[in-house]
Amino acid sequence: xxxxxxxxxxxxxxxxxxxxxxxxxxxxxxxxxxxxxxxxxxxxxxxxxxxxxxxxxxxxxxxxxxxxxxxxxxxxxxxxxxxxxxxxxxxxxxxxxxxxxxxxxxxxxxxxxxxxxxxxxxxxxxxxxxxxxxxxxxxxxxxxxxxxxxxxxxxxxxxxxxxxxxxxxxxxxxxxxxxxxxxxxxxxxxxxxxxxxx
Amino acid sequence: xxxxxxxxxxxxxxxxxxxxxxxxxxxxxxxxxxxxxxxxxxxxxxxxxxxxxxxxxxxxxxxxxxxxxxxxxxxxxxxxxxxxxxxxxxxxxxxxxxxxxxxxxxxxxxxxxxxxxxxxxxxxxxxxxxxxxxxxxxxxxxxxxxxxxxxxxxxxxxxxxxxxxxxxxxxxxxxxxxxxxxxxxxxxxxxxxxxxxx
DNA sequence: TTGTGTATATTCACTGGTTAGTATACATAC
DNA sequence: GTATGTATACTAACCAGTGAATATACACAA
Numbered sequence: 001x002x003x004x005x006x007x008x009x010x011x012x013x014x015x016x017x018x019x020x021x022x023x024x025x026x027x028x029x030x031x032x033x034x035x036x037x038x039x040x041x042x043x044x045x046x047x048x049x050x051x052x053x054x055x056x057x058x059x060x061x062x063x064x065x066x067x068x069x070x071x072x073x074x075x076x077x078x079x080x081x082x083x084x085x086x087x088x089x090x091x092x093x094x095x096x097x098x099x100x101x102x103x104x105x106x107x108x109x110x111x112x113x114x115x116x117x118x119x120x121x122x123x124x125x126x127x128x129x130x131x132x133x134x135x136x137x138x139x140x141x142x143x144x145x146x147x148x149x150x151x152x153x154x155x156x157x158x159x160x161x162x163x164x165x166x167x168x169x170x171x172x173x174x175x176x177x178x179x180x181x182x183x184x185x186x187x188x189x190x191x192x193x194x195x196x197x198x
Numbered sequence: 199x200x201x202x203x204x205x206x207x208x209x210x211x212x213x214x215x216x217x218x219x220x221x222x223x224x225x226x227x228x229x230x231x232x233x234x235x236x237x238x239x240x241x242x243x244x245x246x247x248x249x250x251x252x253x254x255x256x257x258x259x260x261x262x263x264x265x266x267x268x269x270x271x272x273x274x275x276x277x278x279x280x281x282x283x284x285x286x287x288x289x290x291x292x293x294x295x296x297x298x299x300x301x302x303x304x305x306x307x308x309x310x311x312x313x314x315x316x317x318x319x320x321x322x323x324x325x326x327x328x329x330x331x332x333x334x335x336x337x338x339x340x341x342x343x344x345x346x347x348x349x350x351x352x353x354x355x356x357x358x359x360x361x362x363x364x365x366x367x368x369x370x371x372x373x374x375x376x377x378x379x380x381x382x383x384x385x386x387x388x389x390x391x392x393x394x395x396x
Numbered sequence: 397t398t399g400t401g402t403a404t405a406t407t408c409a410c411t412g413g414t415t416a417g418t419a420t421a422c423a424t425a426c
Numbered sequence: 427g428t429a430t431g432t433a434t435a436c437t438a439a440c441c442a443g444t445g446a447a448t449a450t451a452c453a454c455a456a
Contacts, residue, residue, distance in 0.1 A: 008431080023313045026224040029415060042418080043432050051416065102312045110366040111309035114300045115221045117368060126366050153372060154356075154379040160366075161359025168308040168324050168358075170315060174351060181352040185379055188386060206405080227441055240444080241406050249442065 009047045012037045016058040021105050025055055025112050055109070056120040062105055063128045070132065074139075081143055082186040085136075085155060089162065089179025096172040103167035107160060132156065145189050155182050207245045210235045214256040219303050223253055223310050253307070254318040260303050261326045268330065272337075279341055280384040283334075283353060287360065287377025294370040301365035305358060330354065343387050353380050 015036035019028045030051050034041040048054045070088055077087035095101055102108070106125035113119045133149075133156050140148035162178035165171075213234035217226045228249050232239040246252045268286055275285035293299055300306070304323035311317045331347075331354050338346035360376040 024224070024310060026222070026310075027313060030417085031415075040433055041416090042434080045417070046431065103309065107362050107366065108309040108312060111301065111306040111362075112222060112224075114306060114365060115225060122366065129363070129366060150375060150378070153375045157359035157363055157372065157376045157379065158352075158355050159359070160362040161355035161357070164305050164309075164358040164362050165327070165355055167312060168305065168320065168327060174355065177348060177351045178355045180348070181355065181379075181383055184383060184386060188382060228443085229441075238407055239442085240408080243443070244405065 008037075008039070008043070012039075012044055012047055012054070013057050013061050016054050017061060020055065020058050020109075022100065022102055025109060030054070052120065056124055059106060059109060059121050059124045059128070063124065063131075066128070067131055067135070071135070081139060082183040082190070085186060086179040086183040089159070089175050089182060092159075092162070093166075093172045093175035093179075096166050096175055104160065104163040107163055108167075129156065129160070132159075140186070140189070143190060145186075146192060147189075151185065151189050154185050158182050158185075206235075206237070206241070210237075210242055210245055210252070211255050211259050214252050215259060218253065218256050218307075220298065220300055223307060228252070250318065254322055257304060257307060257319050257322045257326070261322065261329075264326070265329055265333070269333070279337060280381040280388070283384060284377040284381040287357070287373050287380060290357075290360070291364075291370045291373035291377075294364050294373055302358065302361040305361055306365075327354065327358070330357075338384070338387070341388060343384075344390060345387075349383065349387050352383050356380050356383075 012033065016028075016033045019033055019036055030044060031041050033054065034044045037044070044054070048057065073088045073091040074084045077084045106128050110122050110125050113122055116122070133152050136152035136155055137148045140151050145151055158178040158181055162175045165174045210231065214226075214231045217231055217234055228242060229239050231252065232242045235242070242252070246255065271286045271289040272282045275282045304326050308320050308323050311320055314320070331350050334350035334353055335346045338349050343349055356376040356379055360373045363372045364370055
């Protein structure tokens with residue numbers, strides 16, 4: 001049944017997403033992913049050439065939705081940039097309190113595959129974080145902040161730090177603490193040598 | 199050969215440390231650890247009741263040495279607290295440039311075992327980070343900083359964020375960026391409502 | 397000094413289960 | 427009648443944990 005041909009691959013990626021994210025990549029077998037998608041392993045291997053390929057597809061599918069969510073949280077918040085960025089952390093804290101939350105899929109994958117530095121999935125994760133960093137950098141540059149890249153990286157460090165710390169302690173309040181730090185850093189940067197305005 | 203009885207267990211933990219850190223917990227088999235320690239799997243299971251037990255011992259062995267290193271980097275640096283804390287990040291960046299560096303063992307373990315929230319190894323990791331946080335908090339409290347716990351957590355977030363980001367991008371300069379952010383946050387906190395002095 | 401028992405420490409060989417990936421055949425659509 | 431897509435059944439390797447036996451050190455009795 002070739003059918004529209006896309007739903008199958010899509011279903012596999014969704015099953016992979018659900019299982020890899022909640023159980024870990026090495027913990028989940030290809031058979032389990034196939035079963036969750038409602039088909040056989042052999043069919044899965046028709047659509048993906050290897051488990052590594054499937055892992056890469058799993059992360060690639062998380063890239064745009066994640067970025068869109070951050071942008072949405074930013075733009076739907078009233079106020080200046082410091083407050084809008086802090087809102088991302090507050091929303092993230094709310095997500096992190098959900099029992100099914102298990103940290104950042106990109107970071108957990110890079111931790112699990114730390115012995116395979118060139119792995120495609122790690123490249124996808126790195127590109128994802130670079131996109132976020134660049135979006136922040138552009139946002140800060142619009143504000144006339146002196147070194148927008150440095151500030152963007154500092155915010156990214158706080159964000160990824162909160163993913164790691166909250167996963168370890170299962171205490172989402174660290175995310176709000178990170179948000180405060182982010183706001184402080186942005187405010188400090190905006191006070192200094194402004195060229196445009198805030 | 200009972201012998202002093204300690205070197206064997208010690209050798210096993212060191213072998214586990216080397217393999218789990220560089221390859222990942224789920225990637226390394228108990229047989230591999232035993233082989234690296236120069237004995238049989240059955241002997242390993244005489245000293246440890248399960249692989250989970252061995253994983254916990256692996257992290258427990260990293261706890262004190264890691265903390266001692268941070269304290270050493272702090273105390274051997276000349277200057278005020280902001281500079282001394284920044285020195286931790288600079289030293290960490292130097293470590294991270296070593297090819298065998300693979301991030302923070304505690305964080306990587308919590309990422310790999312994210313589906314087992316109560317795992318003993320995760321508890322050990324959480325306790326380790328709490329010790330570091332508390333040492334920072336005490337240090338900041340001595341400086342008369344208004345909310346030393348909050349500041350300590352913000353520094354911790356930057357530290358763990360740099361572990362995660364540097365592992366993903368393999369770019370240790372993020373650690374120096376995190377150090378600058380830490381210094382900024384500490385300086386900002388010290389400027390405000392000081393009670394003692396710096 | 398010699399024999400004997402017991403706790404400690406180690407090995408060999410095995411079990412039962414899992415896993416990534418494949419050879420082959422079958423079905424459907426156009 | 428060929429492309430696409432799916433399933434059955436298999437391989438070869440790996441892996442956590444165990445059963446049974448053995449070796450050593452040492453305490454104590456003869």
